[in-house]
Amino acid sequence: MQYVNECQGWQVGQTVQVREWSGQWQIRQIIEYGNKFTNVTMDKLKRDGTRSKYNSTTDIKNLMQLDAAQPTTDKNGLTAKEYAEQIFASGYAIHDYCRTTRQSLVKVLSISKTGRVKVQRLIVKRGTVARMEQFGEGTRPSQEESLIKWDQLETKPTGEPETYTPRLYNSEWKYWNGEEYIQYAGMKLTWLLD
Numbered sequence: 001m002q003y004v005n006e007c008q009g010w011q012v013g014q015t016v017q018v019r020e021w022s023g024q025w026q027i028r029q030i031i032e033y034g035n036k037f038t039n040v041t042m043d044k045l046k047r048d049g050t051r052s053k054y055n056s057t058t059d060i061k062n063l064m065q066l067d068a069a070q071p072t073t074d075k076n077g078l079t080a081k082e083y084a085e086q087i088f089a090s091g092y093a094i095h096d097y098c099r100t101t102r103q104s105l106v107k108v109l110s111i112s113k114t115g116r117v118k119v120q121r122l123i124v125k126r127g128t129v130a131r132m133e134q135f136g137e138g139t140r141p142s143q144e145e146s147l148i149k150w151d152q153l154e155t156k157p158t159g160e161p162e163t164y165t166p167r168l169y170n171s172e173w174k175y176w177n178g179e180e181y182i183q184y185a186g187m188k189l190t191w192l193l194d
Contacts, residue, residue, distance in 0.1 A: 010060060026045055040057065094189065097181075
């Protein structure tokens with residue numbers, strides 16, 4: 001491990017963009033780990049150019065010049081709208097929270113030109129059943145996982161519609177609203193008890 005002031009054309013104190021991150025960042029330190037990889041520690045800048053309280057570390061390959069364009073397609077060449085139209089084609093999505101698993105079903109109301117997804121939360125009246133799990137020598141219904149029976153599904157809307165914004169993460173689209181996100185609706189819902 002070695003601290004350096006310059007590496008691959010990047011310098012400590014330089015203002016940069018980071019691939020798939022918002023805003024501008026200032027390089028605080030560059031750390032080389034032999035020939036394996038190089039990490040860069042940065043401070044996020046406020047709009048007035050002063051340092052904010054946020055900092056982060058990334059691989060040097062993610063740094064971009066200030067005038068460079070951020071990527072607009074994922075690793076498969078799809079825009080946020082194209083990807084959303086594929087994974088939410090059923091008209092449903094799974095809603096979850098980033099710090100715990102408490103999944104629920106939502107109805108996709110619309111997808112904008114920029115890929116923003118408007119959804120309506122749902123109360124499931126009928127159409128889910130507890131997944132059976134091994135317990136000792138027999139089976140029992142799971143308290144945390146249920147299976148969706150799409151052909152028997154009955155729902156009721158609840159609350160106000162919410163909008164989820166697309167963001168690239170490791171060249172894959174994710175749809176966020178604060179600390180909440182939506183994803184493809186498969187066959188399973190998980191609601192962890194702890």
